[in-house]
Amino acid sequence: xxxxxxxxxxxxxxxxxxxxxxxxxxxxxxxxxxxxxxxxxxxxxxxxxxxxxxxxxxxxxxxxxxxxxxxxxxxxxxxxxxxxxxxxxxxxxxxxxxxxxxxxxxxxxxxxxxxxxxxxxxxxxxxxxxxxxxxxxxxxxxxxxxxxxxxxxxxxxxxxxxxxxxxxxxxxxxxxxxxxxxxxxxxxxxxxxxxxxxxxxxxxxxxxxxxxxxxxxxxxxxxxxxxxxxxxxxxxxxxxxxxxxxxxxxxxxxxxxxxxxxxxxxxxxxxxxxxxxxxxxxxxxxxxxxxxxxxxxxxxxxxxxxxxxxxxxxxxxxxxxxxxxxxxxxxxxxxxxxxxxxxxxxxxxxxxxxxxxxxxxxxxxxxxxxxxxxxxxxxxxxxxxxxxxxxxxxxxxxxxxxxxxxxxxxxxxxxxxxxxx
Amino acid sequence: xxxxxxxxxxxxxxxxxxxxxxxxxxxxxxxxxxxxxxxxxxxxxxxxxxxxxxxxxxxxxxxxxxxxxxxxxxxxxxxxxxxxxxxxxxxxxxxxxxxxxxxxxxxxxxxxxxxxxxxxxxxxxxxxxxxxxxxxxxxxxxxxxxxxxxxxxxxxxxxxxxxxxxxxxxxxxxxxxxxxxxxxxxxxxxxxxxxxxxxxxxxxxxxxxxxxxxxxxxxxxxxxxxxxxxxxx
Numbered sequence: 001x002x003x004x005x006x007x008x009x010x011x012x013x014x015x016x017x018x019x020x021x022x023x024x025x026x027x028x029x030x031x032x033x034x035x036x037x038x039x040x041x042x043x044x045x046x047x048x049x050x051x052x053x054x055x056x057x058x059x060x061x062x063x064x065x066x067x068x069x070x071x072x073x074x075x076x077x078x079x080x081x082x083x084x085x086x087x088x089x090x091x092x093x094x095x096x097x098x099x100x101x102x103x104x105x106x107x108x109x110x111x112x113x114x115x116x117x118x119x120x121x122x123x124x125x126x127x128x129x130x131x132x133x134x135x136x137x138x139x140x141x142x143x144x145x146x147x148x149x150x151x152x153x154x155x156x157x158x159x160x161x162x163x164x165x166x167x168x169x170x171x172x173x174x175x176x177x178x179x180x181x182x183x184x185x186x187x188x189x190x191x192x193x194x195x196x197x198x199x200x201x202x203x204x205x206x207x208x209x210x211x212x213x214x215x216x217x218x219x220x221x222x223x224x225x226x227x228x229x230x231x232x233x234x235x236x237x238x239x240x241x242x243x244x245x246x247x248x249x250x251x252x253x254x255x256x257x258x259x260x261x262x263x264x265x266x267x268x269x270x271x272x273x274x275x276x277x278x279x280x281x282x283x284x285x286x287x288x289x290x291x292x293x294x295x296x297x298x299x300x301x302x303x304x305x306x307x308x309x310x311x312x313x314x315x316x317x318x319x320x321x322x323x324x325x326x327x328x329x330x331x332x333x334x335x336x337x338x339x340x341x342x343x344x345x346x347x348x349x350x351x352x353x354x355x356x357x358x359x360x361x362x363x364x365x366x367x368x369x370x371x372x373x374x375x376x377x378x379x380x381x382x383x384x385x386x387x388x389x390x391x392x393x394x395x396x397x398x399x400x401x402x403x404x405x406x407x408x409x410x411x412x413x414x415x416x417x418x419x420x421x
Numbered sequence: 422x423x424x425x426x427x428x429x430x431x432x433x434x435x436x437x438x439x440x441x442x443x444x445x446x447x448x449x450x451x452x453x454x455x456x457x458x459x460x461x462x463x464x465x466x467x468x469x470x471x472x473x474x475x476x477x478x479x480x481x482x483x484x485x486x487x488x489x490x491x492x493x494x495x496x497x498x499x500x501x502x503x504x505x506x507x508x509x510x511x512x513x514x515x516x517x518x519x520x521x522x523x524x525x526x527x528x529x530x531x532x533x534x535x536x537x538x539x540x541x542x543x544x545x546x547x548x549x550x551x552x553x554x555x556x557x558x559x560x561x562x563x564x565x566x567x568x569x570x571x572x573x574x575x576x577x578x579x580x581x582x583x584x585x586x587x588x589x590x591x592x593x594x595x596x597x598x599x600x601x602x603x604x605x606x607x608x609x610x611x612x613x614x615x616x617x618x619x620x621x622x623x624x625x626x627x628x629x630x631x632x633x634x635x636x637x638x639x640x641x642x643x644x645x646x647x648x649x650x651x652x653x654x
Binding site: 047330333334337341351353356358360372374375376378387388389390403406407408409410411413414415417418421 | 533580581584585587588590591592593594595596598599600601602628629631632633635636
């Protein structure tokens with residue numbers, strides 16, 4: 001009885017969705033369901049709907065009504081960006097491109113029946129499925145920490161209320177207190193992100209609380225743009241930042257959220273703010289769909305981002321295991337356009353073009369001190385492989401760093417237009 | 422500083438207008454002419470009969486209503502300002518050149534601006550003199566790279582260009598608004614092709630753009646040029 005009611009509700013929801021699209025009765029358009037409305041999913045939905053000009057029925061499933069970008073959320077922490085400017089609505093994707101935007105959680109995928117079940121009970125059939133669910137955290141990767149402790153020790157690695165909380169904690173930290181970050185092991189979302197965050201926290205503390213200390217507990221030997229960050233920290237925030245690497249036991253770290261302590265290989269530190277960024281894996285729906293490997297990520301075909309385990313499903317962005325591209329919003333946006341072209345080709349016989357992938361990650365170290373790292377990529381049989389890369393240099397002059405920062409603002413405005421307009 | 426800058430411009434404009442200090446005015450005009458050739462002429466012409474450029478021609482720009490060159494595809498920001506009655510009187514033009522994105526957010530002028538008031542004053546004096554004597558010689562921009570005619574004659578595959586443009590539009594906005602990253606919409610194809618070849622050859626210095634350009638074939642560049650030239654169609 002329960003099942004019947006659920007499937008009835010599902011039919012109703014699907015019917016309502018179909019009515020809102022410019023479909024001709026009796027004519028079935030191919031259906032694409034996109035799960036996740038971030039850089040990968042929003043871009044894929046928009047490009048498929050826009051370029052197919054109504055020939056494909058596109059449904060975008062995303063729980064939140066406003067999407068808060070993780071990129072630039074560090075700048076909000078540092079006081080360089082408004083929270084409101086991180087948020088973007090899905091209104092234009094529905095109004096301009098006829099995308100059915102459904103605010104709900106995808107809770108199950110039946111790959112044989114080719115359907116997605118939503119938490120609200122709706123069942124969405126698909127001809128092609130795009131999963132772009134971002135990341136989830138690996139349980140117990142930092143012993144003592146769990147999502148239940150995220151109000152005491154925020155991760156702030158999915159933007160929104162967590163970012164607000166961390167900002168408030170940093171700004172209200174006691175005078176001369178210690179901000180501690182437990183940095184994540186590879187691979188994780190936004191490789192320079194934790195270190196840009198350190199820069200932004202240091203920027204705030206230098207102004208408000210100059211005797212405060214910053215402690216990074218990092219299980220990695222090296223990190224992204226390390227030379228650039230360390231040069232910038234020495235110049236802008238001398239003596240404030242200390243990093244403990246695996247050589248001093250950072251790989252064996254636990255926390256106690258109640259006591260606000262961090263245990264680094266037996267050495268117990270009392271801290272005032274503790275930003276735990278746990279180890280990561282693909283968003284849960286990828287795992288539930290049976291598309292992930294033992295490391296927790298979804299392997300994809302480098303030529304078009306198709307799951308290696310199901311040729312009707314594409315996995316984009318952070319959740320995918322694709323090779324050399326970093327897990328970034330820029331990468332997800334780039335991958336989405338390749339997948340969108342392949343999906344349109346399969347469903348409407350539009351022209352198929354070879355994959356072109358690119359990425360650039362900008363980071364802000366201090367006021368007007370921007371740096372970047374980027375590369376172009378191409379598919380091989382085995383993986384998406386780097387063709388050629390570039391990175392900012394240490395010792396660059398202030399004018400170039402300022403131009404790089406302004407370029408990052410231009411990029412931000414560009415990518416959100418590319419996703420949501 | 423901005424207020425002082427404006428005052429010094431007004432003082433200079435007044436003096437130049439009355440011909441009181443011709444030696445200074447002439448020197449300023451020469452400096453302005455050199456600046457024009459270096460920074461402006463790649464996008465703007467001084468003759469109303471010049472072939473279409475990236476930006477509108479600036480013949481008679483002083484006191485011209487904004488967004489008033491017939492046939493030029495202005496950004497919505499400029500069209501709106503023109504409709505609201507913006508006229509390029511000297512103080513308005515001075516403010517635009519100081520910070521194009523700051524004065525009119527969303528406009529397509531991919532130019533960072535000139536913070537120095539005296540430098541702007543020279544440019545404005547040059548524009549004003551050009552407006553008064555249209556037959557005055559216009560400095561030609563240096564060609565960035567010499568391309569064989571067959572490369573410039575390549576007809577771009579627009580659909581391929583639209584697909585390739587996905588790599589561009591992560592940063593360069595499709596609506597053409599420029600803020601930190603230049604607008605690349607509605608450029609004449611030959612100009613687009615020349616610029617991309619200059620990046621590919623390393624004659625233009627931007628590491629990101631060089632990386633993008635180095636994996637583009639001649640046909641890819643032509644395709645992108647064809648798409649961005651007609652993006653509003």
